[in-house]
Amino acid sequence: MARRGAVPGTAIPRCAPDDACARDARRAGGRLRAVARAALVLLAACARPPAPPTLDFWALGTEGESVAPLVRDFERAHPGVRVRLQAVAFSAAHEKLLTAVVGDATPDVAQLGNTWIPEFAALRALEPLDPRLARSAVVHRADYFPGAWATNVVDGRTFGIPWYVDTRLVFYRSDLMARAGVARAPESWAEWTDAMRRLRRVQPAGGAPALLPLNEFEPPLIILSQSGAPLLRDHDTRGNFRDPRVRAAFAWYVGLFRDGLAPPVASTQVSNVAQEFGAGRYAMYVTGPWNVGEFRRWMPDTLPPARRPAGPRWATMAMPGPTGAASGTSLAGGSSLVLFRGPGHDDPARRALAWQFVEFLSTTAAQARFAQLSSDLPARADAWAPAGFGADPQLAPFLTQLRRLTPLPSVPEWESIATRVTHAVERAARGTMTVDAALAALDAEVDDILEKRRWLLARRAAAAAPTHLSAR
C-alpha cells in the first residue's frame, strides 16, 4: 500500500520531493522530532501524492506535443488537478509500454496504437470501459466510425476509445493519370492494374507506377483482407492463408512486383518519398493521412502558389477492391485512449478523474481542436466539419474510406503474424519462392506462433473456467 500512502482526509497539499512543499515538510519534520510519527506521516503524504490528484498521461510521437494545449484546458476546467503529460517516441512506445506493464509503472491514461489493444488486453493491463460507457453522456459508440471502434473491442468488451483515426488509401499523381488517359479513379483491381500500365508509359525512365514498400505490412494486409476471407481460422488459432480467396489476392498483389508495376524496395531505401513522387518516379503510393501534410510541404513545384498549375498535381482515392468500389476496404489505424489498471490504479476517485479526462478529449469540440493542432483525422465523424476537413478534396476520400474498413483478427500475436506476412510477400515478390510455397510456409509459421493460443483455448474448454485469453 506504500504507493497509495495517501492519508484520507488530511489537508496536506501534494508535492514532489524536491519542491518547496517538501522542504517545508522536512523542516516541519525537524521541528517535530519529538512526535516522529507525525512527521513520518507528513513525509509519506508528501512523497506519495494524495488528493487533489495528479494524472499521468502518456501520449506518443507528435501527438504528445500537439495535445499539450488541450491538457492545459482540462487543468483549467478542473482547478487543483494536474496532468503530467509525457511524450513517448512512437518507435520506442510499444517496448516502453510493455515494460511499464511488467514493472507496474503504467500511467493512468495512455494513447495506445489500436493494433496493440488485444495484446494489452491479454496482459490484463487495461480497464474494460463498458460500464463507464453505459453511463457516459459524451462517448457514444454511434458517433464513431464502426470499423475504428471495432479495433478496441476484444472478446466483446471495449478497452479503448478511438482518439484519432487513420487509414491507408491511394495517393496518386492526378496530372500523370490525365496524361496517361485514365479518365476516372480506378475502383476495381482490374481497372487499377490497367491504370498502372498506362502510367508506366508516361513516367520518366527508372520510375515505377506504384510504391508499395516491402517492409510495411499494411498494404499487403489491406489487399489480403479485401479478399473477404478471414486470415485466421478455427477461432483464430490457425493461419488461413492458403484459402483460395486469400491466395488469389496474394497472387494479384505479388504480381504487381513481378510485372514491374511496383519496385521491390523497402521504404528505408526511398530517401524522400515526396520528392520521388513529385518527380513522377512513383505515381501511386498506398499510405496514410500523415503524408497529406508532408506532400503539401515537400512536393517540388507545388510550393509557390503563384506558379502552381491549375489545381494540385496529386489527389487521393479510396482503395480499389477486387470487384469494385464496395469491396475496396482498408484497415483501421490510429490510436485510442485507454485506462490502465493493476497496482497503483485502485483509487476510484483518481480513475474517475482519468475517465473524465478521456471524456474531455472525446467531445466534438476537443476532437476538432485536436485535429487542427495535430492534423490527425478525428475519430468522431461529427468533428470533421468543425475541423475544416470535410470540404478538403485531398482529405474527403479518407472519410469515404473510413466508412469502408475491415477488421483484422484481434489476437495478441498479430504483430508477429503481420511481420511474417511481409516476409512471405517479399519472398514471392522477389521470386525466391513460388506463391504456393510462400503461403504454405506462412501458414506453417503462423500455426507455430498460435500454438500457445490453441493450448490455452483447449485448457479453457477442458476447465470450462473463465477465459485466460481476455482480461478478466
Next chain:
Amino acid sequence: MTARPAATGRAGWWFVAPALALLAVFFVLPVLAGLALSVTDFDLYAVADPGATRLVGLRNYARLFADPAFRTAVRNTLYFAAVGGPLTVAASLGAALLVNARLVRWKAFWRTVFFTPFVTTLVAVAIVWRYLYHPRYGLVNYALGAVGVPPVDWLGDPRWAMPAIILLAVWKNFGYNMLIFVAGLQAIPAELYEAAALDGAAPWQRFRHVTLPGLAPTTLFVVVVTMIGYFQLFAEPFAMTQGGPLESTTSVVLLLYAEGFRFWRMGNAAAIAFVLFALVVTLALLQRVVQRSARQRSAA
C-alpha cells in the same frame, strides 16, 4: 605479515565479498534466471497469468534449430564475423603502422581522425551512410560510376546488403583496435629493428619477423574482442536495414531482440541468447587453441 594462513584467507574473502556479491546479483542470478526461462514458454500470456507458463524442456532449442529464420540469422552472423572480423583487424593494423611510421607528421591528429568513427553515435552515422549507399544519389555509386562500374543497390539487394553493413562496421570499429595496435607497436624494442636492419633484413622481412611476432599477444586480444563484439551484431542492421532485404542482414541478436522485446516471447529469446553464448565461447576457445599450436610450431 605473520598472520595465520586461515585468517588471511578469511580476510581475503571479506575483501572480494563486495565484488562477488555484485557479480552474484547482477551476473550469476540473471544468467541462471535466463537459463530457467529458456526451458519455459514464458510469453505475453504468462505475464498476465503465471499459470499459463509451461515447462517445455528443450523444445525452444529444438524449435530454434528447426527454424529457417534462426539458421539464416546464424549464417548471416558467421558471414559478418568471418569477413568483417579479419577486415577490421587488417584495417586497424594497417592504420596503426601508418600512424606509427617515423615519417608521418601530426601523428596525434591522424590518430584522432581514425578514432572518431568509433566514438560517433551509430544512429547518426547510419543516416549518413544510408545516403552514401543510396542507389541514385549515393556518393558510393557516384564514385563507382566514375570508374565505369554500374550502380549497385547496396541496401536493397540481398547480395549486397551484408557487404554494405560490413563496410560500415569496419569503418566504425577499426579506430579502437588501431589504438591497441599502436600501443603494441610501441612496446616492441627499437633494438630488434636495428639488429634486423644490421643483419640486412628488408622492410618486409622486418615486418614479418619482428613486428608480427612482437604483436602476437596484441593480435590475439584484438581478434578475440573483435569477434565477440561482431557476434553481437545488432545496431548496424537495426539502424540501416531492420534485418532486410529478405532477412539478409538479420543477425542473431536482432532476432533475439525481436523475439524478446517486440513479441515478448521470452522463452525463445533466452534460448537464442544461450545458443549465441555457446557459439561465442566455442569460437573463442578454438581461437586460443589455434594460436597456441601456431606459437608452438614457430618455437619448434
